[in-house]
Every structure is written in structure tokens, then in C-alpha cells.
Amino acid sequence: MGRSACCEKVGLKRGKWTVEEDEKLVKYxxxxxxxxxxxLPKxxxxxxxxxxxxxxxxxxLRGDLKRGYFSVKEDxxxxxxxxxxxxxFVKSSIP
Known part of the structure; x- marks a missing residue:
């Protein structure tokens, strides 16, 4: 009685994304x-x-995504x- 699959796994690409796929996703x-x-994929x-x-x-791919090191101010x-x-705000496993 688990959840249904998110998609049909047959015929889907796996592994590294190509530049063309990235462009299609961003454009869409x-x-x-x-x-x-x-x-969305279809x-x-x-x-x-x-x-x-x-x-x-x-x-x-998100436009507002910041990558790299923290700045001195952020640190x-x-x-x-x-x-x-x-x-x-860190949940502890110890009661």
C-alpha cells in the first residue's frame, strides 16, 4: 500500500544532464x-x-542560487x- 510511482520508469534517461536538457528545463x-x-518533463x-x-x-539551475564560499560578512x-x-533549533535525538 505504498505511494504510487511518480512516473513511468521505462524509457527515461538517467545519469548526467546534458547542456541541451538544462536549456530546455530553464526555458520552460x-x-x-x-x-x-x-x-513538467512531458x-x-x-x-x-x-x-x-x-x-x-x-x-x-535556479537563478538566485549562490554557490561558493561565504563572504566575510556572511561568516x-x-x-x-x-x-x-x-x-x-537543532533537533536532538536525545529526549
């Missing part, structure tokens, strides 16, 4: 928005799973916030 999202990730003309498209967009803010709040 720029013109139509994110919408339903389940139907509408965008990609032979990928919706989950794969979502993860590719969120982790690599100082992290230290200051940790001094103020500590690990208060």
Missing part, C-alpha cells in the same frame, strides 16, 4: 513557471522524471547568530 520554467513537477519535452527535474532546478553573521541562539 522561465516561460511557464515551476508548476507541477510531475507534468510538457518541456524532457525524458526525465519530475523529481529529477525538480532537483536539477533547485540545486543547480560574521553566522557566528553572531550562533552566539545569540546557539543550537536551540
Amino acid at each position: 520554467i522561465q516561460s511557464n513557471g515551476e508548476g507541477s513537477w510531475k507534468s 510538457n518541456a519535452g524532457l525524458l526525465r522524471c519530475g523529481k529529477s527535474c525538480r532537483l536539477r532546478w533547485i540545486n543547480y 560574521e553573521m553566522i557566528v553572531m547568530l550562533h552566539k545569540s541562539f546557539g543550537n536551540r
Whole structure:
């Protein structure tokens, strides 16, 4: 009684994304928005799973995604916030 599969696994590409696939995904999202990730691959003309498209967009292709090291200002803010709040919001496995 588990969840149904997100897509038909037969005929889908797996592994590394090509530049052409990235361009198709970016172009589709720029013109139509994110919408339903389940139907996006078919509408965008990609032979990928919706989950794969979502993860590719969120982790690599999004325009506001910042990659690389923290700036000095960001690093100082992290230290200051940790001094103020500590690990208060970290869930502990110990009751």
C-alpha cells in the first residue's frame, strides 16, 4: 500500500544532464513557471522524471542560487547568530 510511482520508469534517461536538457528545463520554467513537477518533463519535452527535474532546478539551475564560499560578512553573521541562539533549533535525538 505504498505511494504510487511518480512516473513511468521505462524509457527515461538517467545519469548526467546534458547542456541541451538544462536549456530546455530553464526555458520552460522561465516561460511557464515551476508548476507541477510531475507534468513538467512531458510538457518541456524532457525524458526525465519530475523529481529529477525538480532537483536539477533547485540545486543547480535556479537563478538566485549562490554557490561558493561565504563572504566575510556572511561568516560574521553566522557566528553572531550562533552566539545569540546557539543550537536551540537543532533537533536532538536525545529526549
